Amino acid sequence: xxxxxxxxxxxxxxxxxxxxxxxxxEAVSAWIERLQYGxxxxxADAEVFLVLxxxxxxxxxxxxxxGLRLMGLLPIGRND
Numbered sequence: 001x002x003x004x005x006x007x008x009x010x011x012x013x014x015x016x017x018x019x020x021x022x023x024x025x026e027a028v029s030a031w032i033e034r035l036q037y038g039x040x041x042x043x044a045d046a047e048v049f050l051v052l053x054x055x056x057x058x059x060x061x062x063x064x065x066x067g068l069r070l071m072g073l074l075p076i077g078r079n080d
Contacts, residue, residue, distance in 0.1 A: 008067070013062075
């Protein structure tokens with residue numbers, strides 16, 4: 001049961017990590033566009049994408065860590 005739950009957590013963490021990378025790429029793109037054309041009506045789009053990307057990335061990293069721990073692939077300490 002732990003391995004199944006760990007595999008699900010690894011899948012979820014991978015999906016969240018890819019989504020975070022996409023959001024961070026969009027944040028960089030929005031920042032470059034703002035430098036070229038000015039802020040316009042979307043004055044906080046780069047910051048929103050950045051915060052969402054960081055939050056989703058942290059959640060994805062936590063899910064990957066939990067999945068590795070549940071599957072026994074990440075040791076707890078030196079004695080494992």
